[in-house]
Amino acid sequence: MQLLAEEALIDELKNPNTRERAFGVLVNTYKERLYWHIRRIVLNHDDADDVLQNTFIKIYRNIDGFKGESKLYSWMYRIATNESLTFLKQKSKKSGISDEELKTRMVENLEADVYFEGEEIQLKLQKALATLPDKQKLVFNMKYYQDMKYEEISEVLETSVGALKTSYHLAVKKIETYLKAD
Amino acid sequence: MKRILRRIKPLKKCEVKKMMGKNDENNFKTPEGYFDNFHEKLMGRIREEEEAEDLSFLPKSDGFTVPEGYFKGLDQKVSEQIKDGETKVISLKTYRKYFYGAAAAAAVFLVIFGLNLNPQDTVGFEDLASAEIDAYLENAELDLSTYELAEIVSLDEIEINDVVENTLESDNILEYLDENIEDIEELNLNFEDYE
Structure with a gap:
């Protein structure tokens, strides 16, 4: 979205008279991108759907607090990332299992997931991703599968481009080792 | 050479x-x-x-799909959720009102019971009240978001051990560093300068 268009949209979102219409535009513009971002963290479609809706509700409720210090999309990605990670934390707490155990189970469940059309290699990729620290996994997915620029990822994750490049490089190396090992 | x-x-x-x-x-x-x-x-x-840097070992797609027409119906679902939420939303301020009432009632009871209570009684009213309040807060699933919490609790009132699940012992810190040490470059503030 162009910067000027984004500024106009933010103004409309903060104005109670135009908020609803502007929010419709916002949802339409970002629903797919945010969905895929969330889906790659929580893996399951139903969970991604829940988290995505919560994310948009949070955005709607907190738009007045958006100070415009970062770009609108990075603010929304940040909310989506936090919501997804919090969701997983709550899920593991409710099931009384560790975060690692939850990640393993999530990948195992993919095999029976009708909305996962992956073959052996995709499943193995998810297994490899489950072994990575959250940050490396996020950077890898955002860069490789969501095709985001380092500068964009840097705004979302509030990490320097240099550190992101290192994280990405480490992630790729670990995934390569995992996929090539047998 | x-x-x-x-x-x-x-x-x-x-x-x-x-x-x-x-x-x-x-x-x-x-x-x-x-x-x-x-x-x-x-x-x-x-x-x-x-x-x-040959990335050919990575599959082009990671295999995730969505139900047909999912994105089309999403706008509707989100706006319905927001409308529903607007009627159901529980304002924290109303709770605050009850807190004053509860505190006043507790104070009155405390005075009455305090005067008549058998000193041998092992369960104090104060313990009971705070236990109940704790139980209420534990079970009521207020589900406050970080934003909502930040609105009602000032930063000075929060200690680090209120928000972390495990007490932040040096063991925890060492364990954290041990797990995340791969990202040590992140500590190098001038990393970009070497790029």
């Missing part, structure tokens, strides 16, 4: 003297035009290395 060595000829005595006198000249030579296209060659090498 061999090529460079071949180009180094033995020095004559007079040449050595000449060299020692003049530091800005030396007898090492570089191939003609070596520095002219150094930058191009370097960039070529960087590009080559980048291309050499």
Whole structure:
């Protein structure tokens, strides 16, 4: 979205008279991108759907607090990332299992997931991703599968481009080792 | 390397003297035009290395799909959720109102019971009340978001151990560093300078 268009949209979102219409535009513009971002963290479609809706509700409720210090999309990605990670934390707490155990189970469940059309290699990729620290996994997915620029990822994750490049490089190396090992 | 060595000829005595006198000249030579296209060659090498990072082992798609028409119906679902939420939302301020009432009632009871309570009674009213409030807060699933919490609790009132699940012992910190040490570059504030 162009910067000027984004500024106009933010103004409309903060104005109670135009908020609803502007929010419709916002949802339409970002629903797919945010969905895929969330889906790659929580893996399951139903969970991604829940988290995505919560994310948009949070955005709607907190738009007045958006100070415009970062770009609108990075603010929304940040909310989506936090919501997804919090969701997983709550899920593991409710099931009384560790975060690692939850990640393993999530990948195992993919095999029976009708909305996962992956073959052996995709499943193995998810297994490899489950072994990575959250940050490396996020950077890898955002860069490789969501095709985001380092500068964009840097705004979302509030990490320097240099550190992101290192994280990405480490992630790729670990995934390569995992996929090539047998 | 061999090529460079071949180009180094033995020095004559007079040449050595000449060299020692003049530091800005030396007898090492570089191939003609070596520095002219150094930058191009370097960039070529960087590009080559980048291309050499063969990512063909990664599948093009990661296999996730969505139900048909999912994105079309999403706008509707979100706006319904927001409308529903607007009617159901529980304002924290109303709770606050009850807190004053509850505190007043508790104070009154405390005075009454405090006067009549058998001193041998082991369960104090104060314990009971705070236990109940704790139980309520534990079970009521207020589900406050970080934003909502930040609105009602000032930063001064929060201790780090209120928000972390495990007490932040040095063991926890060491464990954290141990798990995340791979990202040590993140600690290097001037990392980009070396890029």
